[in-house]
Amino acid sequence: MRAVTVKPGVANSLSLVEDQPEPAPEEGAVLVEALAVGICGTDHEIIAGEYGEAPPGEDRLIIGHESLGRVLEDPTGTLQPGELVAGIVRHPDPVPCPNCAVGEWDMCRNGQFTEHGIKGLPGFARDRWRIEPRYAVRLEPALARVGVLLEPTSVVAKAWDHIERIGHRAEWQPQTVLVTGAGPIGLLAALLATQRGLAVHVLDRATSGPKPELVAALGASYHTVPVNDLPFEPDVVLECTGAPTVVIDVMCKAAPTGIVCLAGVSSGGRIIDFDAGALNRALVLENNVVFGSVNANERHWSMAAQALSRADQSWLESLLTRRVPVERYAEAYTAEPGDIKVVLEFGG
CATH class of the missing domain: 3.90.180.10 (Medium-chain alcohol dehydrogenases, catalytic domain)
Structure with a gap:
């Protein structure tokens, strides 16, 4: 063997x-x-x-x-x-x-x-x-060509499960989602966001290749500008790059009562000079939540299988x-x- x-x-x-x-x-x-x-x-x-x-x-x-x-x-x-x-x-x-x-x-x-x-x-x-x-x-048999995507989909299914649990701490009516990174996790996170009927924006550095077309095919918007230049404040952010500057920027960009899910793992070893006090002030005064998410349990795997079947x-x-x-x-x-x-x- x-x-x-x-x-x-x-x-x-x-x-x-x-x-x-x-x-x-x-x-x-x-x-x-x-x-x-x-x-x-x-x-x-x-x-x-x-x-x-x-x-x-x-x-x-x-x-x-x-x-x-x-x-x-x-x-x-x-x-x-x-x-x-x-x-x-x-x-x-x-x-x-x-x-x-x-x-x-x-x-x-x-x-x-x-x-x-x-x-x-x-x-x-x-x-x-x-x-x-x-x-x-x-x-399902129909997933024979793409079922290998189940594991990464389970990761974002868990992320969405926890986002929604946190969101329901109050009256929650999210409209806009920002996904940073258009790798497999980011694209699948965007897929699950569109399945929830939300306005989805995906940010990535790539200006050519398949990523912009894949995002457009979801009915989502594709951006290559810095986070701070985006003309909106997202209600939900799924950060899938792990890039330290992007992580900081999305925490500052979220709308009031916004939720930031960190799904990308940073490599470490890079020091960034930023105003931690200003970030703390924004998170506290706007009731924002930042949390990390990794892996998935049986419930999320089942949710992922359903999401792939609908896609x-x-x-x-x-x-x-x-x-x-x-x-x-x-x-x-x-x-x-x-x-x-x-x-x-x-x-x-």
Whole structure:
């Protein structure tokens, strides 16, 4: 069996193992044939040796956390052979913490969670993988070409879930949404915003390529000007770049009672001179909220599956800018200009 692996903490240790053992029954009752694995910035950071944790007793980690597969067998009867599924990435910690104990493992408080392809669990970039039925999310057959987008969609589904929960602290009638960054997360965040009937604006540096057209196809507005030059104050901001200056600017730009969701991860190491007192004053006097959001739980994965089913399938397929067979794995993990979402394809 083939598997794409790294040695955690060792830069550029990516390799395709041709004789990987079959997944152990202990990994889960459901046996799945891999169809595709999406690639994101997390994978590149693991390949660079920045983080990643192999399963206990192993020195290599099978990567890949954005999955799409077809069920081969499920002796529990929960799933049927041939059904499309994606594997939930994060599993609750063994203690468990109060959040993990009630299924909110995306909000784990003690950090002892595990994650497929990232932290302590083998990933999905292998010909076959196993998972417990509760962590397998069904997908409609119509999503066979684009179902690999379920994991990143679950991330923004969670972001929207929390935005709406916060919004209902008072009478809440949002009209305008700003999404900063037109990568996969930003575009999917914009998709879910348009599905809510909101006026959507997307800001990105790209002036050419597919991003402006993808935004226009959603009926949203595309901008390349600095945040401070935008002619409106958004009720909701989803910050998906992690760029420190953009993070600060959107917090200052939000409308009164506005909500800013930080979904991009900053690299750190950059010091910015700004007036923290003025920012504090604005947040307090305008009743604004700024919060961070990462990962997703089972509820959000189900919400994401519904959102993908409602979306224009040709638009979703346009996000998948490169499909690379597993035999050419090195190409898939090498970024190219114009990439939005690169997919590593397996047989089947």
